[in-house]
Amino acid sequence: xxxxxxxxxxxxxxxxxxREPLSEEVAEQVSVVLKALGDPxxxxxxxxxxxxEGGEACVCDLNNAFDLSQPTISHHLKVLHEAGLLxxxxxxxxxxxxxxxxxxxxxxxxxxxxxx
Amino acid sequence: xxxxxxxxxxxxxxxxxxREPLSEEVAEQVSVVLKALGDPxxxxxxxxxxxxEGGEACVCDLNNAFDLSQPTISHHLKVLHEAGLLxxxxxxxxxxxxxxxxxxxxxxxxxxxxxx
DNA sequence: TTCAGACATCGACAAGGGTAAATATTCATC
DNA sequence: GATGAATATTTACCCTTGTCGATGTCTGAA
Numbered sequence: 001x002x003x004x005x006x007x008x009x010x011x012x013x014x015x016x017x018x019r020e021p022l023s024e025e026v027a028e029q030v031s032v033v034l035k036a037l038g039d040p041x042x043x044x045x046x047x048x049x050x051x052x053e054g055g056e057a058c059v060c061d062l063n064n065a066f067d068l069s070q071p072t073i074s075h076h077l078k079v080l081h082e083a084g085l086l087x088x089x090x091x092x093x094x095x096x097x098x099x100x101x102x103x104x105x106x107x108x109x110x111x112x113x114x115x116x
Numbered sequence: 117x118x119x120x121x122x123x124x125x126x127x128x129x130x131x132x133x134x135r136e137p138l139s140e141e142v143a144e145q146v147s148v149v150l151k152a153l154g155d156p157x158x159x160x161x162x163x164x165x166x167x168x169e170g171g172e173a174c175v176c177d178l179n180n181a182f183d184l185s186q187p188t189i190s191h192h193l194k195v196l197h198e199a200g201l202l203x204x205x206x207x208x209x210x211x212x213x214x215x216x217x218x219x220x221x222x223x224x225x226x227x228x229x230x231x232x
Numbered sequence: 233t234t235c236a237g238a239c240a241t242c243g244a245c246a247a248g249g250g251t252a253a254a255t256a257t258t259c260a261t262c
Numbered sequence: 263g264a265t266g267a268a269t270a271t272t273t274a275c276c277c278t279t280g281t282c283g284a285t286g287t288c289t290g291a292a
Contacts, residue, residue, distance in 0.1 A: 017159075017220065018166035027159045035154030037227070039280080040147045043138060050134035051231065059239065069282055074240055076280085093238050093289050104133065105228045111153070112224025115167065155250080175269065185252050190270055192250085209259050209268050 007032045008084040011106045016113025033107055036083035041066060042076045046085060050099035059095045123148045124200040127222045132229025149223055152199035157182060158192045162201060166215035175211045 010029030014022065022030065037043055048065060049057045063073050077097055080086040087098040126145030130138065138146065153159055164181060165173045179189050193213060196202040203214045 017163045018171075018215065018217065020163075020167050022160050022163040024156070024160070027156045027163070031154050031156045031159045034150050034159070038147050038151030038154035040140070040143045041280085043133075043143045043147045043150065044140070047133045047136075047138040047143070051136050055134075063239095068280095070239075071241080071283080072281055078240080090239090090288090095239060099134065101134065108224040108228025111227065112221045157250085179268095184250095186269075187253080187271080188251055194270080206258085206269090211269060 005029050006084070008103065011084070011103060011110060014110060016110055016115060019113070019115040030107075030110060033083045033085065033103070036079050036085060039076070041068065041072075042080055045073070045076055046080060046099065049086060049097050050101070050104070054098075055101065056089075056096050056098040059097065062097075121145050122200070124219065127200070127219060127226060130226060132226055132231055135229065135231040146223075146226060149199045149201065149219070152195050152201060155192070157184065157188075158196055161189070161192055162196060162215065165202060165213050166217070166220070170214075171217065172205075172212050172214040175213065178213075 005025050005028075007029045010026045011033055014026045014030065037046060044065075045062060048062060049055070052061075059073070059077065062077070063070050066073060077086065077088075081088055081097070084103050085100055087100060089096045089098065121141050121144075123145045126142045127149055130142045130146065153162060160181075161178060164178060165171070168177075175189070175193065178193070179186050182189060193202065193204075197204055197213070200219050201216055203216060205212045205214065
């Protein structure tokens with residue numbers, strides 16, 4: 001078993017759900033990613049960033065899209081970032097988040113990949 | 117908007133994450149499914165059922181696969197069932213759960229579907 | 233260097249969720 | 263019907279998490 005398994009690695013390497021039972025370690029890490037997406041606000045944030053032109057969006061735009069405080073949005077973005085779903089880049093005063101489409105594709109493969 | 121939108125319907129009908137921003141209602145329901153999978157035990161349960169021959173498994177087997185109490189497993193199976201990910205069938209004294217592969221495929225399409 | 237704006241972090245609180253013990257329900261068998 | 267086995271439900275506990283207000287940090291401009 002890999003003691004340093006990260007969410008990104010777990011999602012990238014493992015077989016589809018339906019092929020063989022997920023190991024405890026892999027399940028632990030994959031569930032981190034799914035838990036990150038398992039919140040309505042974060043799911044919409046992810047969708048907003050991913051569907052934005054260039055696959056990236058400024059935090060200033062994201063804040064306005066919700067009826068939530070700025071710290072709350074910042075917190076959700078951090079969760080998505082730590083799960084490996086968003087990349088963060090600071091340009092001047094502004095912060096931009098970019099969707100990790102490879103993570104989304106790998107995660108989709110784990111969930112819906114055809115067995116065998 | 118659809119006031120009676122269920123998780124199953126939301127996952128089946130909506131465009132991929134990266135195509136256009138998810139509506140509040142859809143995000144709410146899709147997040148229910150993702151939240152259901154966003155737990156290590158439930159993820160392994162889902163994988164155990166889906167990878168089992170015939171795509172179904174008996175609760176009696178599932179209980180033995182974890183170091184958790186029977187009510188806890190039963191609770192997790194209920195969450196997966198209510199999210200539309202598992203179907204339940206009682207045969208005699210035993211309960212069998214079957215994986216909704218269509219849900220898994222639709223969910224994968226929402227997450228990893230290629231935009232446009 | 234001071235100021236203002238953008239974003240992150242901290243601290244705290246209420247709501248939600250995972251867990252197990254106890255109990256209930258359902259079905260096959262005696 | 264009474265008993266026992268397989269699951270589900272109820273109740274309660276504790277830890278996690280979503281949220282906000284206050285504060286901190288960093289950057290560009292004056």
